[in-house]
Structure formats: C-alpha cells, structure tokens
Amino acid sequence: MRRLSLIFVISFLLIIPAYAQDGYSLPADLASITPDNAAQLTQLASVGGALPDGLAWSPDGVHLAVGTSENVRVYDVEHTDQPPTSISGSGKVAFDGEKLVNDGQLWDISTGHSLGSVPAAAPEPHYSPSGDIEVLLKESSLHLKHKDGSIRKIAIDDGYPYRDIVFSPDEQYAALILEHTSEWGTTLPIVQLWNIKTGKFISNLPQMLEYIDMVAFHADGAILVTATESDAPYGLSEDLKLWDGRTGLRIELAHYGHLPVRFSPDGRLLAFMTSDGISLWTDHELGQLLFVPYTDSEAFPLVFSPDSRTLATSGNKQILLWDVSGSQVPAAPAKTLKTEFGISNLLFSPDGSLLVSTESGKVAEIWDMKTGTRRARLQTMNYIYTVTFSPDGSLLRSDEFGGSSLSLIWDTTTGEKRLMLPRSALLNDDWSKAAYWDVDGAVRVGDTASSNITELYQIDPYLGRTGVLNSATGRGFFIGNDIRGYDLKNGDLFFQQSINTGYPWIEFNANGSYFLTGRGPIGHGGGEPAVIDLWDSANPDKAINTIKIPDGGDNRYMSLSPDGQFLSQLNTVCGDGGGGNFQLWDAQTGKPIFGMQPGGECGPYDDIFTPDGKYLMVAWDDVIVVTDMKAAVSDPQTEMGLLTASTVDTSLLYRNHIEQIALSPDGTMLAVSISGFNPDPAVTTPDPWIDIVKLSEVLNPGNYTSMPTDTTVRISNATRVTFSPNNAFVLTENGLYDAKTGNLLSAISSKTSAFSPDSKIVITAENDSVQVWDIAALIKGKKMPLTTIAMQNIQELAFNPEGTWLYIRYLGNVQLWGIPPIS
Numbered sequence: 044m045r046r047l048s049l050i051f052v053i054s055f056l057l058i059i060p061a062y063a064q065d066g067y068s069l070p071a072d073l074a075s076i077t078p079d080n081a082a083q084l085t086q087l088a089s090v091g092g093a094l095p096d097g098l099a100w101s102p103d104g105v106h107l108a109v110g111t112s113e114n115v116r117v118y119d120v121e122h123t124d125q126p127p128t129s130i131s132g133s134g135k136v137a138f139d140g141e142k143l144v145n146d147g148q149l150w151d152i153s154t155g156h157s158l159g160s161v162p163a164a165a166p167e168p169h170y171s172p173s174g175d176i177e178v179l180l181k182e183s184s185l186h187l188k189h190k191d192g193s194i195r196k197i198a199i200d201d202g203y204p205y206r207d208i209v210f211s212p213d214e215q216y217a218a219l220i221l222e223h224t225s226e227w228g229t230t231l232p233i234v235q236l237w238n239i240k241t242g243k244f245i246s247n248l249p250q251m252l253e254y255i256d257m258v259a260f261h262a263d264g265a266i267l268v269t270a271t272e273s274d275a276p277y278g279l280s281e282d283l284k285l286w287d288g289r290t291g292l293r294i295e296l297a298h299y300g301h302l303p304v305r306f307s308p309d310g311r312l313l314a315f316m317t318s319d320g321i322s323l324w325t326d327h328e329l330g331q332l333l334f335v336p337y338t339d340s341e342a343f344p345l346v347f348s349p350d351s352r353t354l355a356t357s358g359n360k361q362i363l364l365w366d367v368s369g370s371q372v373p374a375a376p377a378k379t380l381k382t383e384f385g386i387s388n389l390l391f392s393p394d395g396s397l398l399v400s401t402e403s404g405k406v407a408e409i410w411d412m413k414t415g416t417r418r419a420r421l422q423t424m425n426y427i428y429t430v431t432f433s434p435d436g437s438l439l440r441s442d443e444f445g446g447s448s449l450s451l452i453w454d455t456t457t458g459e460k461r462l463m464l465p466r467s468a469l470l471n472d473d474w475s476k477a478a479y480w481d482v483d484g485a486v487r488v489g490d491t492a493s494s495n496i497t498e499l500y501q502i503d504p505y506l507g508r509t510g511v512l513n514s515a516t517g518r519g520f521f522i523g524n525d526i527r528g529y530d531l532k533n534g535d536l537f538f539q540q541s542i543n544t545g546y547p548w549i550e551f552n553a554n555g556s557y558f559l560t561g562r563g564p565i566g567h568g569g570g571e572p573a574v575i576d577l578w579d580s581a582n583p584d585k586a587i588n589t590i591k592i593p594d595g596g597d598n599r600y601m602s603l604s605p606d607g608q609f610l611s612q613l614n615t616v617c618g619d620g621g622g623g624n625f626q627l628w629d630a631q632t633g634k635p636i637f638g639m640q641p642g643g644e645c646g647p648y649d650d651i652f653t654p655d656g657k658y659l660m661v662a663w664d665d666v667i668v669v670t671d672m673k674a675a676v677s678d679p680q681t682e683m684g685l686l687t688a689s690t691v692d693t694s695l696l697y698r699n700h701i702e703q704i705a706l707s708p709d710g711t712m713l714a715v716s717i718s719g720f721n722p723d724p725a726v727t728t729p730d731p732w733i734d735i736v737k738l739s740e741v742l743n744p745g746n747y748t749s750m751p752t753d754t755t756v757r758i759s760n761a762t763r764v765t766f767s768p769n770n771a772f773v774l775t776e777n778g779l780y781d782a783k784t785g786n787l788l789s790a791i792s793s794k795t796s797a798f799s800p801d802s803k804i805v806i807t808a809e810n811d812s813v814q815v816w817d818i819a820a821l822i823k824g825k826k827m828p829l830t831t832i833a834m835q836n837i838q839e840l841a842f843n844p845e846g847t848w849l850y851i852r853y854l855g856n857v858q859l860w861g862i863p864p865i866s
Contacts, residue, residue: 066534073847074862078803078817081829085863087848090529091521091856092504095480097135099143104471106152107478108136108143109486109500112836112854115145117152118499120476120488127500128155171210176239180205185219187239195242203233211264211288215240218248218258218267234258234269236291246291248284261306261313262326264288268313270304283315285324298322298331303343307351312367314354316343321356323372330372332356332365344389348412353377355398357386362400362410378415382408387427392436397455399439401427407441409455419458424449433474438491442466452477452491462489462496482524509852510548514841516555516580519850519857522547526560528583531850531857538583540576550601553654556580557607559630563592575601575610577630590633592626603630605656609672613647613661623647625661625668627675636676639668649703654710658742662701667715669742702731706738707766712782713738714764714773730760733775735782756785769802772818779805779821789821797840797849804829806849808837813851832860 067088074080097110108130109116115130132145142158143150149158169178179186185197185205199205203221210217219235232255236245248269257270267286283300286293298317305314313324320331332354346355352368360383363376384404391398397418398410407421407430425443432439438461439453452462452474468479468489477489484505489496507523517532526547528538540560547562558580563573572593576586592612600613610630616623625647627636639661646663653660659670703716718731735756758764761775766782773782774796779789791814793807805816814828832851839852848861 069532069848069859069861070864072864074864075801075846076799076804076842076849076862078819078829080862081804081815081817083862084815084830084832084849084860086858087861087863088531088534088859089856090519090531090534091506091509091854092484093502094508094855095484095486095502096133097137098469098478098480098486099136099138100469100471100476100478101138101141101152102472103141104473104476106138107476107486107488107499108138108145108152110134110136110145111502115143116500117143117155120478120497120499123497123499128152130155131157169208171214172212173214176210176214178208195239197237197242197244206232207258209258209260210239211260213264216245216260216264216288218260220255220258236267236286236288245289248286248291256302257304259306260288261310261324262288265326266294266313266324267291268304270302296322297328303345305345305347305354307347307354307367308349309351311351312347312354314345314347316345321345321354323354323367325370329370332372333363333375344386346389346391348391349393349395353395353412355389355391357382357389357400360385362386362389362398364412364415380410380415380417383420388430390430390432392432392455393434394436397432397436399430399432401430401441407439407453409439409453409458419453419455421451421453421458421460423451434472438474440470452489461491461494464489484523506855508855509838509857511551511558512839512841512850512852512857513551513555513558514843514850515553516551517843518551518555518580519852520549521855522549528558529857531859538578550603551580552603552607553605553652557587557603557630558583559601559603559610561601577607577610579607588631588633590628590630592628600650602650602652604652604659604672605654607631608656609636609652609659611650611652611659611661613650615647625650627659627670646700648701651704651706653706653738654708660704660713660741662704662715664700665717667701667704667741702762703764705764705766707770707782708768709770711738712736712766712770713741714766716762716764718762731762733758733761733764733773735764735773735785756783758785765796765798767798767802767805767818768800771802772798772805774798774805774807779818789816789824789826791816791821791826795837795840797842799842800844800846806840808834808840808851811835813837813840 069087093111093113096112099108105119105121107118107120109118110133113133115132115136116127117130118127119125130143130145130150134146137144143152144161147161149161151158170176175190177188179188183199185199187195203223206222207220208217217237217239219237221233221235223231223233234248236248238245255269255271257268259268261268265288267288270283282302283304298319300315300317300322303316311325315322322331323329344357354365354367356363362380362382364378365373366377382400382402384402384406386400386402388401389398396412398412399407401407405423405426407427408417409419411418423441423443428442428444430439430441437455439455441451443449448466450464450466450468451460454461462477464477465479468477470477474491477491479487481487484502485498486500487496487498505523506521506527510520510522512519517530519529519531521527525542526540526549527536530537542562549558549560551558557577559575559577561573561575572591575590575592577588578586600615602611608631610628612626612628614623623646624638626638629636647661649662651660657672659672661668701715701717705714713736715734758775758780761777763776765774771782773780774793777790777792778787779791780787791807793809796805796807798805803818805818807814811833813832813834815830816828834851834853837851837853841850848859851858851860
C-alpha cells in the first residue's frame, strides 16, 4: 500500500486531511504562486511513507528499538503479542543501559515517557594504558599530565596536525602519529618517536608509505612496528617496518616484511610475512617458518590461537598448525590439514577449540583442534567476506560478497544453517536473536535456536526512498523492494519494475519524455554488468531497449540526450594511473558508438547535453571535452576538441578539476564549477569558484585550447549553481548573483533550491526548513522570507511548469504545496 494524502480546503480557515489509496484530485483552479500569495502555501498532497532507520538491542537482548524516519517503537521480543512502546522520536536509536537514547533525549522504554535531555558529553579524556598519564591537546602542544600533577609538554608543528599517540608498555616512550598533506592533496601520516620521561624528541620514522594501519610497540617496547597497506605485488612491497623502540633506528630485515602482521595474545611473539617465509620474533628474530607456496586464489592468513601456543598459517590448499610455545622456531608444523580450495582467511573460536577456514570455492570448513579433523563443511552462495564466532563458539556468522549481501548463521557442531539474513542484520549480545530491516520495509527477528523468523513491524505504506523527480512531467520514482513511478499530479501508479539484483537507479531526459531504469554493481568490481532499460514516458508498458554495460566502473553516472536517442555513461576514476573514461551509446538500439579516455588524473565528473542535443560536454580534470554529436555518430573516430576550463593562474594549483557544469535554460551560458589544491604552504590555494561563459564561445573551435577570458564571469567561493528560468540570475550555496555580471545580489544560503517559472520567487532549503523569497525584495536588501516551511532532510525542490504548485522531495516522500482555493 502507498500513502497518498490530499488536503482539500472547504473554507478559508478549515483544512481537512484525507487519505486515498487510488490517487487523488488536485483542485483545478489553483493560483500561480506569487510573492503576494506565497505566505498562504499549504500542503495539498503527498506520496510516500516512512523509511527504515535505526535498530538497537537492549543490553539484555530482550528489547528491540525500531526507528523510522517518522517514529520509534520498542518491542519486547519475548512477548511479541504485546503492543510496542511508542516513543515520540524518529531516526537513529541506541541504548544507555535500560534507557533508550533518541533525538537527544532519554526515554523510559516501559512507558514511552521522556526522562529529559541526554547530558552534554564532555570530551572523553585520553589516557595511557595504565591510566597514569592523561593526554591533552592544547593549541600547538601535547600536554601529558602525570598522576603526580606534573605535566610534560610536547611541541607539535602547526603544519602537522595531531592524530594519535601510542605508548610503550613501560610508558617511557611514545610514538606520535601526525598528519601532513602530500603534493597530491592526500592526507598522509608521519610517525615521531619521543622519550616521554624526558620530553625529548628522538626521531622521525622515515620512508613511510601512504597509509598507516598499525603503530604498535612489541617486546616490552624494544621494538616499534609500523605497517601500511599497499597494493604492490607480493614479495615486492615493503609495507612493514621494525624500529628500535628506544632510538628510532631502523631494524634491517633480512627479507622484505609485509602484511599480514600478528601479535600473540600474550604479547610474547610477533609474526609477519616476508618475501620467502614467515618471520617469528620476540625481542629479536627467532627465525623463519617453512615457506609454503601459495596458489593464485589464496591470501596470506596468519592467526594465533587464544592461548598463544599455536600459529595457524596456510599455503597450497592446506592449513599448517605450528607449535610456537617454545623458545625455538619449529622445523615443521605440528599438524597439517588439507583443504578443498585455496584459503582466504583463518579464525579461531574464542576458546581455541575450533578453527574455521574460508576458501576460494565459496566454502568454509570448521576444524576440531583437538582431533585435527573436519567438523563441518559450509557451502555458501557467494565468496565469503568475513566470518565471526559467537561468544560461546556454538555459532558462526559468514558475511558474503556479491549482489546477495547475505549473512548466514551456522551451527558449528552440525554445520546446519540456522538463519539466512541480510548483511545489515544486528545480533544481540548472546546471539540468540538477529534483527533486520527487510527490503519490503518490515522489521523481522530471527531466532538462532529455532530458525524461526517473526515479523515485528511493517511500515505501511512502504514505497522506499524517493528517487528522481521530473518537474516537467510531474512524475517521480520511489525505490524500495521494487522501482515504482507515480504521476504526482493525481497520485496514480504508472510504472512498476522488480529489482532482482544490484543497486537500482533512474534517470530522465530533460523534458521527461524518456527515462531509464538501471541496476548493477556499485563502483568497480563484482564482475557483473549494469543492466539499463530505456522507456517511453508516454507508453511505459514495455522497455524500448535494454543495454548491458560490462563491469568496469560506477555505472550510475548516466545522462540521456534531450531526444532520448543517446546515453552518456561516465566511469569516474581518480589516481596516478590516469582518470576514467566515458562511453556514448545509442539508447534506442543499445549499440555503443564510441568510448573515450583523454587521460589526466581525475574524472570524468559531470556531463551535459546542450538543449538542442547537438553537443555533449564532459568535465574532465581541468578540461571540458566537447563532442559534436552529428560528427561523432557519422564518424566515431572524429577527434574531440578539448576546452581548457581554468583561467586562474594554475601555478596556484597543483591539481584542479571541474566539479560541475550547468547550462542556462536558453542554452546560451555555461557555468563551470572548479576546485583545486596546492600543498605548498607558501602558496595560498584559492577557494572553489564558478566561471560563467557564453556557450557560443565554448563551441568556437578557435577556443579549443583556452577558456575565453574577456567574457568570463567569475563567482568566488562557490561549487553549485542553478540558473533562473529567465537566465538573469544564478543561485549558489552562498548567494543570489546577477548571471551577466557576477555581482552578489543577496547573501542567502541553500543546500538545494528552485526558481519559480516567472523567476520572481526563489525557494531554498537549509538544514531543517524551506524558505520562500521574493527576488525583487532580496535585490533591494530586504532579506525576509515570504514564508518558512519546517521540514528536515530535504533533497530536492521544484516547481511545476505552470508555477501553481511546489514539489518538495525528502527521504521517503514527495509533497505538493500550493495556494488553496477559497470556497
């Protein structure tokens, strides 16, 4: 069911809401929204419903709090026949003991009464492991306050912000983790070693790679371990380093060390992979364990048993169990367990009695450590992402890769599958229950002992989140357990498509005559194609064509030409190896026309067809790729023109790229949003800016090497732009501007906005309200909204072409607002 609410005005003062399930009828004589009547704006209708939000278990696992975008309920899962406790809140939920926390309030879960505001949380103090030293960050120094009241100050360079501190076991030394910005604009770490007792700096630890995942002392502080992630080939990366924990000097390794690195639970041993084995250390290297070649499908799992006596490794489809309880490196494994496939991960149960191996063949095997035998073989639908044991080791959770995004709960004694859940499922502390939001907007709870699943709550109506809105046709989409399209003028359902797999999305062409629906993988990977269906808005009963786009990028960034003939697909990539690419398709036939990868470091970020459909422009790094569509279709090998979009002194920018491109409604002006970066502290990086140029000059082949400067209008400190229908104004996130001169007319802020068709009104959304403005009054300096509508999480604002109603899209609803007739 869907909620379609309509509010009829039967007198000037009395408004009666009504609800219908089969559409609604808006008044035929709605007046245009003007500065004179905008204060009378009233909600006329709404399509949509609540959206799923938070779930939280009470500490005893008996109560489940369920939050939606409109309400909160608390259920007793042991007495599901009893009505829930309703809380006057919405959204995220959490427990503080037996009290519920929601929207800044504490609630009694038995009565639903507020217990007052959540006390303002003081910044949590940061202490050394023993609690004897309190760490305080004050201005440009780190204050280490000891129990005796003495304070040791460590000066920090202003250019290197503080991130964290790691103490040696005796708390005499510490590794400071600071940040600095690389020449590429990436925030990278710096590690410094300090003598805490004396307050003296010892050294910087050089030659760190880009990202630090571990900084840890070992062997009572004698060794400092740093590890970073790296995608270099096995045996070539040097992403693990050892340092003398007292002097900061590098400890040279006989072989390159790399991930994974593991510390034994008792702190005695350190193990890590090397180029030709597994290195085992106490305060010095004990030696190398036998190297076992790996198959292509295997990772490098290392794991210590909870009692620290056994180290489990893998290689060549076998698990090697090493006895590391002594002071010598064992010459051979104590046990060898043969597996069916290459091993990707190993994990001991909390008591060490079981070991699970996840393997490349969508298989997990549970091993009995006492007997060395296989206890159970678990067959999954997809490759396993992670596994987790329950606290008592009786259950195992496996989370899968792939479009299914499943979690499976297994009995570790029998190998029986207890529950099949979405990966978002939330287990209570003892794993007796698992709660989750299902795709149909219902909260269900699974019992891990009986495998029974109970429905606790169903959002009614549930349409899902709002998708794209096309104000030209008055149609909007919702994405839930299927894709649904509604005619917002009457509330009727005009389109419905099931979602079998993948991430769904929708896109209209400019006038709404065509739309596409798609589903496919998010980002790069999965090996799955994106499936795109093209539909005629006037006859959406059958898709015009289906396009399957091979894996290789984030296939959601797509645009349709104004006539619905062409589809532009962007694959956005940013990295030292170059940017991504874009592909042009014939949307009517499903055939590719051409693909392009101009090079550069980042992109593409945005694309737009000109209103007449003659040109396609794609933003890429600091250039705009201009495609003559007629030439491109007749000769796909036609060389594209490159238009440099930056006229700023590029010596100020190490890297700059175009964030957005937008055309004025009449297609005569192009707005280009640009941002950049320079890591040199001596150079001031300019704020983001917007250049507005004449489209005719952009399309002039003589300008294909530089942006025209004599006609460029620049708006500083802005990244988003919306043109008014009469092309006279532009609105950015920080103000209303004259589109011809770039002069600021009024400093109003917005996150999303819309102009009325006659360009006399601009509507903005900021934080928790919608504000309606008279543009003429703003230009005169009168910064007082005509009316304000209280509403949160606003995603889009739009007028219908006649200017008689306003669409407000937020979360799971689209509301229609207008001026009600007076009866």
